[in-house]
Amino acid sequence: MPKIVDHNRYRRELLQRALAIFAEQGYGAITMRQIAKRLGVSTGTLYHYFPSKEGLFMQLVQELCERDITDFFDQAPVAAAVGDRLRAVVAFYLENFRFYQQQLLLWVDFHQHRQRAAPDEQPFLQGFWQRTRDRLASYLQLPNPAHVDFVLVFMDGLLLQFLYHRGEIESDWLTQQMEVLVALIDAH
Amino acid sequence: MPKIVDHNRYRRELLQRALAIFAEQGYGAITMRQIAKRLGVSTGTLYHYFPSKEGLFMQLVQELCERDITDFFDQAPVAAAVGDRLRAVVAFYLENFRFYQQQLLLWVDFHQHRQRAAPDEQPFLQGFWQRTRDRLASYLQLPNPAHVDFVLVFMDGLLLQFLYHRGEIESDWLTQQMEVLVALIDAH
Amino acid sequence: MPKIVDHNRYRRELLQRALAIFAEQGYGAITMRQIAKRLGVSTGTLYHYFPSKEGLFMQLVQELCERDITDFFDQAPVAAAVGDRLRAVVAFYLENFRFYQQQLLLWVDFHQHRQRAAPDEQPFLQGFWQRTRDRLASYLQLPNPAHVDFVLVFMDGLLLQFLYHRGEIESDWLTQQMEVLVALIDAH
Amino acid sequence: MPKIVDHNRYRRELLQRALAIFAEQGYGAITMRQIAKRLGVSTGTLYHYFPSKEGLFMQLVQELCERDITDFFDQAPVAAAVGDRLRAVVAFYLENFRFYQQQLLLWVDFHQHRQRAAPDEQPFLQGFWQRTRDRLASYLQLPNPAHVDFVLVFMDGLLLQFLYHRGEIESDWLTQQMEVLVALIDAH
DNA sequence: TATGAATGAGTATTCATTCAT
DNA sequence: CATGAATGAATACTCATTCAT
Structure with missing residues (x-):
């Protein structure tokens, strides 16, 4: 049996918390390592939930629009x-x-x-x-x-x-x- | 003396033309090499007129304010x-x-x-x-x-x-x- | 005046010496850092002469064919x-x-x-x-x-x-x- | 006892099918995740049968020699x-x-x-x-x-x-x- | 003054491996 | 036994900056 995690739920939670980080420093100035650290996960985990920095950013924009x-x-x-x-x-x-x-x-x-x-x-x-x-x-x-x-x-x-x-x-x-x-x- | 005037004049000319470049791509996305290339000078020359990328940027902001x-x-x-x-x-x-x-x-x-x-x-x-x-x-x-x-x-x-x-x-x-x-x- | 270097000549010299390194470990097993270190240059320099690992490799193959x-x-x-x-x-x-x-x-x-x-x-x-x-x-x-x-x-x-x-x-x-x-x- | 036979039998079956995968892309270019996916198992399962990527590869060579x-x-x-x-x-x-x-x-x-x-x-x-x-x-x-x-x-x-x-x-x-x-x- | 070759720390991303479930 | 989420070291590559010429 796999580790039980609601993938989508967790993804959106990370997304939520990523907003402040991006807004604070800007897309270009923030690094994936910093984002991961501030979210309390490893870079590997970040990439498990988002395909790339750009993908994370775009999902963030979309999330913001849907809210x-x-x-x-x-x-x-x-x-x-x-x-x-x-x-x-x-x-x-x-x-x-x-x-x-x-x-x-x-x-x-x-x-x-x-x-x-x-x-x-x-x-x-x-x-x-x-x-x-x-x-x-x-x-x-x-x-x-x-x-x-x-x-x-x-x-x-x-x-x-x-x-x-x-x-x-x-x-x-x-x-x-x-x-x-x-x-x-x-x-x- | 005239040299200094020329130096300063050229510096401000470069500054002027750098505005569009920064605004187009943003501080983080533009590189010093790209700036140099678009200004038609070498990176060495760019560093001759500006102490650093940050310095160039700050002078740009200041220039904009003084204008x-x-x-x-x-x-x-x-x-x-x-x-x-x-x-x-x-x-x-x-x-x-x-x-x-x-x-x-x-x-x-x-x-x-x-x-x-x-x-x-x-x-x-x-x-x-x-x-x-x-x-x-x-x-x-x-x-x-x-x-x-x-x-x-x-x-x-x-x-x-x-x-x-x-x-x-x-x-x-x-x-x-x-x-x-x-x-x-x-x-x- | 720029630093006087025969770009193409040096490139081919590096290429020459890179052959043994690739052959020894294979494309997948060798890293650009290792190549740079064994050639006695920095990774930055390596990328100054070759566009990518793949590009270096392809130039190597071509060089070998032309020789x-x-x-x-x-x-x-x-x-x-x-x-x-x-x-x-x-x-x-x-x-x-x-x-x-x-x-x-x-x-x-x-x-x-x-x-x-x-x-x-x-x-x-x-x-x-x-x-x-x-x-x-x-x-x-x-x-x-x-x-x-x-x-x-x-x-x-x-x-x-x-x-x-x-x-x-x-x-x-x-x-x-x-x-x-x-x-x-x-x-x- | 029968379990062990099954384990070993399954291991060799996976080994068999792994040959084509390794040969197709080469040791360096293939990833354990890709192997697992093409074998239709999870990475965890792959590691249950083989100690490491290197171990899997070595067993493959050995299998090939014994055949x-x-x-x-x-x-x-x-x-x-x-x-x-x-x-x-x-x-x-x-x-x-x-x-x-x-x-x-x-x-x-x-x-x-x-x-x-x-x-x-x-x-x-x-x-x-x-x-x-x-x-x-x-x-x-x-x-x-x-x-x-x-x-x-x-x-x-x-x-x-x-x-x-x-x-x-x-x-x-x-x-x-x-x-x-x-x-x-x-x-x- | 001007050039561009050289540097190496830093970036996004990957991947073998572990482990809670 | 099986899963796949999680890890973090390692990879290819970039870039601000320096410096010999």
């Missing part, structure tokens, strides 16, 4: 006022900033990887963006649908500001910007 | 209407998108480099952000100063959207978002 | 009697046995490599065999041309016997076999 | 004419060429292995050669015993020719060479 981030929004308070719903969304975003920042760093690495990679478009990307937009739209219930994208753009911009200033952003400034968004949109 | 991007805004039309000035800024941004995207990719590499690097804050970064903000503010002349940051955040967000969707963004969508920004800000 | 082994026969005594010419050939073969054994071992490795290799036939092989046969034929001047091949087959057979018995073959036995060949062929 | 190949000759036609007996031997050899080629490749691997291996001579090798020679001698019944070795050398030579030319040898050439042998030996 339905917008689930969280469903648990958000169903506020009557548009402004409150906007504040709830941005607040949630800020609370999970570390995760979104990791995601951003992974995207950038992914972007640079696509340059030489085969041109077969990864279909999971499209679905991901569509779903994110739809969820946000149905939660915010804005009269003007273009404003949904505008909110998304705003939040992405906040992310970049964080990256540029290395997280040394005062919460006052954040609140201020959020209120600018609320004020602008709420006033039509 | 006064906002100079361009000065040549922008001095429109009477706030909306037109906003449109001019965003239009200029979009026209030079490739450059800003390169800059973004460089920032990310820089960010991931800082992790292990010495924590001595690079002062040129602060100056850069301050200058950018000031120039934009003096051009736009918005009643509410918080709106200047909001515009910056918006433009960063657009950049990320481009990255995510690999540049396959319809110009209609861009125009729409720009007009949303104009409409929101222009209406106070 | 005109039959040159030696030209310096052989031009004996009047067929038997003496046969003896001269076999004697020369035996004197250079170590080299031919190395060649054999290389061929076998090459054979096993071709299995998965691309089916584009290496053309240098054909020329090699043709030349060897022609030279031998013109030296031996046998009435029956089929006997030239027969002599080649005989010498290959001797080589295998050496391999099987690890070189522990008495010279009496060799002389005996050579005389059998001479007797058989000389008597038509 | 009495010359048994086949006994079933050969007892021809009155020496020429016919020679033809029968060579014909049989040619019919089983694949096997002999595998054997040759195995020998070469074995030869290259002995270099670093302990110098304790494997005694089974000597017995093998003695037996082969004796059987061939008693079948051919040649007046001159040195001719028996000559025939062996000839057949080894044919094998090498096959290897060199990758089996692309015309049967006409083979027949011709065989007849040269017959003619030479038959005419004393």
Whole structure:
């Protein structure tokens, strides 16, 4: 009888934990040995679960796309006022900033990887963006649908500001910007 | 004396041309030999002008910060209407998108480099952000100063959207978002 | 001014010295590090002159084919009697046995490599065999041309016997076999 | 007790089937996992029957030596004419060429292995050669015993020719060479 | 100043072998 | 007996960097 291991379950667990490692150092700067060590396994084991560094990375991107981030929004308070719903969304975003920042760093690495990679478009990307937009739209219930994208753009911009200033952003400034968004949109 | 000028002039020329190379492939993926080859010099020469790969990269970031991007805004039309000035800024941004995207990719590499690097804050970064903000503010002349940051955040967000969707963004969508920004800000 | 090195000349010198190493241990058993160490260079240098282990090996095979082994026969005594010419050939073969054994071992490795290799036939092989046969034929001047091949087959057979018995073959036995060949062929 | 018989029987069956695998790719190029997969067992099972890759290989060589190949000759036609007996031997050899080629490749691997291996001579090798020679001698019944070795050398030579030319040898050439042998030996 | 040959530590990956189940 | 997950040393190969010319 073989050693009893749920191969797929364990693989996804490793994948989960690998996200932070990649985001922290970037695809090029991290080594398989370091990943293995931080995951507490040997390099051999890592290669038992993933075909290559590239394969591990791609599975990570895919996993991230399949994970339905917008689930969280469903648990958000169903506020009557548009402004409150906007504040709830941005607040949630800020609370999970570390995760979104990791995601951003992974995207950038992914972007640079696509340059030489085969041109077969990864279909999971499209679905991901569509779903994110739809969820946000149905939660915010804005009269003007273009404003949904505008909110998304705003939040992405906040992310970049964080990256540029290395997280040394005062919460006052954040609140201020959020209120600018609320004020602008709420006033039509 | 003239030698020194030449040396420095040539160094900055190489630096200039190195930006695209780094941005294209990322710090980790590019090799000094590739850089040398694309610059049309030998590796020895490269090391004559730059102390190391890291040094070359850091000089690149610094160069980018010292370059006064906002100079361009000065040549922008001095429109009477706030909306037109906003449109001019965003239009200029979009026209030079490739450059800003390169800059973004460089920032990310820089960010991931800082992790292990010495924590001595690079002062040129602060100056850069301050200058950018000031120039934009003096051009736009918005009643509410918080709106200047909001515009910056918006433009960063657009950049990320481009990255995510690999540049396959319809110009209609861009125009729409720009007009949303104009409409929101222009209406106070 | 660059370091003055005749790249191609040095490459062929390394190639020359690599033959014994490959023959001694076989393609699969030798490592690039070992080769480098025995050649007195670093692995980096080895890769500066050869693109890969496979490339080094293939160049070795090609070099061996281009080297005109039959040159030696030209310096052989031009004996009047067929038997003496046969003896001269076999004697020369035996004197250079170590080299031919190395060649054999290389061929076998090459054979096993071709299995998965691309089916584009290496053309240098054909020329090699043709030349060897022609030279031998013109030296031996046998009435029956089929006997030239027969002599080649005989010498290959001797080589295998050496391999099987690890070189522990008495010279009496060799002389005996050579005389059998001479007797058989000389008597038509 | 019966268990042990089964164990041994199964071991030899695996051994038998492993010959082709080793000969096909060579000792260095084949992995234990590949062997296991092609034998339809797990690596664990393979290690249950053989102590190591080297052990498996050595048992293979030994098995090959103990297998009495010359048994086949006994079933050969007892021809009155020496020429016919020679033809029968060579014909049989040619019919089983694949096997002999595998054997040759195995020998070469074995030869290259002995270099670093302990110098304790494997005694089974000597017995093998003695037996082969004796059987061939008693079948051919040649007046001159040195001719028996000559025939062996000839057949080894044919094998090498096959290897060199990758089996692309015309049967006409083979027949011709065989007849040269017959003619030479038959005419004393 | 410029070249590119040389270095060797470091990278992704493989593989014989072990061992818990 | 049988399995295949786990290990880590070893392999082919790369690359920042140095240095003789």
